[in-house]
Amino acid sequence: MAIATSFAKPKNTVTRQVHGTQGKVVPGIEALVGRLIQAASHRYLKFDNTEDATKLPVPEPTGSYLLYLHIPFCVTLCPFCSFHRVEFKAARAMTYFDALQREIRLATSIGYKFGEVYIGGGTPTVMPAELVRTLDLVSDLHDVTRISAETNPDDLDGNVVCQLREAGINRLSVGVQSFDDELLNEMKRYDKYGSGAIIRQRLTRVRDSFDTLNVDMIFNFPHQTDASLQRDLAILTGEIAADQVSFYPLMATRTTRKAMQQSLGNVDFSRESSMYRQIADHMLASGYTRSSAWCFSRGTNMIDEYITKQDEYLGLGSGAFSFLGGRIMASTFSINHYIKLIEQGVTGIVRQRMLSQTDQMRYYLLMRLFSGCLDLDAADSHFGGQFRKGLRSEFAALRLYGAIQKKASSIRLTDRGYYLWVVMMREFFSGVNHLREQMRHNIARESEVIRTAGS
Ligand code: SF4
Structure with missing residues (x-):
């Protein structure tokens, strides 16, 4: 589901044959870049236990x-x-929704403004009435233009669609994820969310109810054939005519790998680039444009995934991440601990880590170019004139690979660059999943704190 459906990559990365800048076959260059991104993101997406904090930073007044x-x-x-x-x-x-609403009021009282x-x-x-109550609160307190x-x-x-609108x-x-019944069965989604035919009917019914209807799909399932992928593509752009489609590459994390292998089979990363090429060719030929490396939109007014445009965001609720002032922050993954913290009048944020200037610039580069284009002047002004200088070697490597092209003061991803970015984002989310594992690991310690406080 949107950016929230990301799965990290297993350690057994395959060696792949890919085309280099001169059209020659280069062994596994994308796999190598993927490994570098994985190593880098595992390094900086890490909390040390010294920075426990439940205090929110003071927001910028404007x-x-x-x-x-x-x-x-x-x-x-x-x-x-x-x-x-x-x-x-x-x-x-x-109880959770009540706590979340209190946390929203708390952030507002500190001075946060949300657009x-x-x-x-x-x-x-899962509880539409409670979600609506929460959104009503946010809209009462803030001048919100997009939800x-x-x-x-x-x-x-x-009924639910009406309430949401x-x-x-x-x-x-x-x-x-897919309209293929066999794959839906393997994913254990068929019984709960219905067959491909039922999902198609539901999507067709609501397609005009929102400014943007996005459909989240996954590609490179072990038993997904090219024919099955082509059928899904035809449904999305024909029968459903979705405003927007996001195609995530299948990933696997340490914690989900076993369950995945049992239900879906082994992921073969060597098929990924060919499937991505089929998706991009079909979507572009059907009149969609790229909103990001894996998101395709029809029309001009689509609302895109938030991460490519927003430099700073505050995450509230158990399991949320925030990125503020160069700092990554995470809220407790223990629902009980979260509710206790909110009752004490503090936020659910329990961990944070300040990124170095270079890591902040790399993060900015990764997120901005994910949309396909980066404004170098804006980036330099954001980083006090250091952006181009600080990432000189990254830009040289991207140029050498043929991933980027410079146009005036902006750089754009090339066709080859888009797939490279899919690999890089897959590995970045592997780092995010590593963070989640750390946060899950903390649940026992946090429960102990609650028990001790209550005894
Ligand atoms: S468990 Fe299934 S329904 Fe729930 S967030 Fe994950 S993919 Fe979505």
């Missing part, structure tokens, strides 16, 4: 931030999912 809200409940726990999600229990979720909201999970629409939410196909019923959601992102 700044308008993106607000990310995490709803960690799901009715079905998919075996491949590495996200922070727990089984849905109505009473617990009610855009992104709600991810888990399944944000993007993730959902699953079973929540696309008329009235709550101001203008981009709805539906986690579909």
Whole structure:
């Protein structure tokens, strides 16, 4: 589901044959770049236990931030999912939504202003009335222009859709993954979210209900054939005519690999570039343009994934991440601990790490070029004139590979660069999943703190 469906890559990276700048076959250059990104992101996406903090930094007085809200409940726990999600229990979720609303009020009282909201999970629409109540609160407190939410196909019923639209959601992102019944069965989604035919009907019914209807898909499932991928592509651009389609490469994390292997089979990364090429060729030939390396949009007013445009965002709720002032921050993954912290009048944020200037610049480069284009003057002004100088060797390597082209004061990804970026983002999210594993590891310690405090 949107950016929130990311799976990290296993250690057994395959060696691949790919084409270099002169059209020659270069052994595994993308795999090598992927490994470098993986190593770098594992290095800087790491919390040491010394920076525990529940205090929010003071916001810029003139700044308008993106607000990310995490709803960690799901009715079905998919075996491949590495996200922070727990089984849905109505009473617990009610208490959680109350706590989340208190946390929103707390951030507002500190001075945060929000112009855009992104709600991810888990399944944000698991309790539509509570989600609406939360969004009403945000809209009462802030001048919000865009709200993007993730959902699953079973929540696309008329009543829920109406409530979501009235709550101001203008981009709805539906986690579909595939329309192939065999693959849906392997993913253990068929019984809960319906067959490919049912999902198609639901999507067609709601396609005009939001400014942007995004469909999240995954490619490179072990048993996915080219014919199955082509059928999915035809459905998306023909029958459904989705406003936007995001195609994520299948990934595997340490924690999900075993369950994935049992249900889906072994991931073969050597097929990834050819499948990506089929997707890009089909989407571009069908009149879509690239919003990011793996997101394709129809029309000009689509609302894109938030990460490519927003420099700073505040994440609230258990399992949320924030990026503020060069600092990565994470909220506790323990729902009980989260509720306790909120009751104490502090935020759920328990870990943070300041990135070095170079790592901040690399992060900026990765996120901005993910959209396909980076304004070098804006980047230099953001980093006090150091951006071009500080990343000289990164730019040289990207040019040598043929991944970027310079046009006036901006750089753009080439066709070859887009696939390289898919690999790099896959590996970056591997680092994010590593962070999640660390945060899960802390749950036992945090529960101990609650027990000790209560005794
Ligand atoms: S519904 Fe989405 S968030 Fe929930 S377990 Fe499945 S993939 Fe993960």
